[in-house]
Structures are given as structure tokens and as C-alpha cells.
């Protein structure tokens with residue numbers, strides 16, 4: 453990209469586009485965990501995450517979910533609709549893993565039926581504290597109707613993604629999504645990738661997501677690559 457990024461996140465860089473109302477999102481190879489304390493560069497990771505994100509944005513669009521995705525420009529770069537991001541991480545948990553097991557007396561792997569939705573307030577300086585509906589409304593982030601709409605859409609996204617993974621031998625344990633607004637509409641934004649989901653192989657129980665990196669459980673890139681191969685029909689993407 454020739455110009456300065458508008459925003460440089462931990463894993464993606466966002467650039468202005470010549471097209472008004474659109475942005476360019478580049479998935480970098482940087483990987484971080486534990487609030488940015490652990491950091492590495494894994495050559496090719498950005499390509500895998502971009503491919504899976506683009507694939508799921510299109511899959512969700514084809515099932516009636518409005519997303520920011522416009523098109524890919526190269527294997528790690530996508531054009532998206534520019535959104536006023538809502539500073540919430542919307543987390544769906546189908547099984548207990550990660551922070552919810554540390555904070556509450558759940559057993560690792562315990563099934564949540566119905567799924568549990570948790571929202572965190574995106575604020576790095578405050579370490580993204582958990583938030584609830586009343587605080588969201590008191591902060592004027594969303595009104596009641598918008599919160600309800602986001603929950604409904606989130607559960608539908610969970611149904612679609614869970615079914616897709618299940619058919620391919622993978623359990624969607626949990627995932628994080630972000631929404632944003634444009635012209636009165638709320639769209640799914642950001643990414644849907646191995647950095648933002650917990651995925652367990654249904655047969656072996658093996659992690660196929662960022663937990664491989666967090667807990668040094670093996671070759672992160674090969675785990676991400678196996679997800680790509682199983683999820684994207686006929687994937688033949690490059691490295692780079």
C-alpha cells in the first residue's frame with residue numbers, strides 16, 4: 453500500500469481507498485496474544501486469515517447477513533464498506549474455554565445450550581472489560597432495539613458458522629465479532645478468522661486456532677492452513 457495507514461492494529465492495517473465510503477484492510481502476518489504481551493510474525497498467516505474471513509463474509513451474505521465485505525484485491529487485502537465501528541467485542545460461546553473458565557466455575561469444554569453471548573467494551577487501556585446492556589445504553593453506544601438486533605444477528609451468524617464447521621469435522625467453540633454502522637444500518641465488520649475463533653477438531657479435540665500460538669501447542673501455520681483446506685472448497689491460495 454502506498455499511503456500511510458489510517459489505523460494500524462495488532463494484526464490488520466486499514467487504509468483509505470480512492471472510493472468514498474470504502475476502506476482497504478490488509479491482513480498482516482503479525483500475531484499477538486495476552487493483551488499484546490506475546491508477539492510474533494508468522495509468514496503467510498495474514499493470507500490464511502484473509503481467505504477465511506472473505507469466505508465467511510460471502511457465505512453469511514448469501515444467507516442474508518449484511519457485512520462490510522466488498523471484494524478481495526489480493527490474497528491478503530480486502531475492500532470493505534467504511535463503518536463507524538461500535539466499540540464492542542461480541543463473543544459467542546458454544547463451549548466453555550478460555551477466559552470464561554478462568555472467571556467462572558465452568559468445566560473446560562462444557563456445552564452451552566443455548567449459546568452464551570458476552571460483550572466486552574473495546575478499550576485497550578482498560579483491558580476490554582466485560583460490559584452489559586445497561587452500561588452499553590448508559591454509554592450511549594446503542595439503544596435497546598439495536599442491542600436486540602445485534603444479539604439476534606449474532607445468534608444467526610453462530611447457527612450458520614457452527615453448521616458449516618460441524619459438517620467439516622470442526623467444532624466452533626467460540627468466536628468474536630464486531631459490528632459497525634453506516635447510514636442507519638448495522639453491518640458485520642472486522643474479521644472472522646482463526647485469530648478470532650476457537651476451533652476444535654471433532655475427532656481429535658486438537659485446537660486449530662490461535663490457542664496453538666497462545667499455549668505453544670505446535671505449528672500455528674499448519675493448523676491455520678488445515679482450517680483453510682477444510683473450509684474453503686478448492687482452496688489453492690498462495691503464500692506471501
Ligand SMILES: Nc1ncnc2c1ncn2[C@@H]1O[C@H](COP(=O)(O)OP(=O)(O)OP(=O)(O)O)[C@@H](O)[C@H]1O
Pocket residue numbers: 459460461462463464465466475520532533534535536537574576630632641642643
Ligand atoms: N469496516 C470497517 N470500517 C472501519 N473500521 C473497521 C472496519 N472493520 C474493522 N475495522 C477496525 O479496523 C481495525 C482492525 O485492526 P486490528 O483488528 O488489527 O486492530 P486490533 O489491534 O485488534 O485493535 P482493536 O482493538 O482496535 O481491534 C479494528 O480497530 C477494527 O475495529
Ligand SMILES: [Mg+2]
Pocket residue numbers: 461
Ligand atoms: Mg482486532
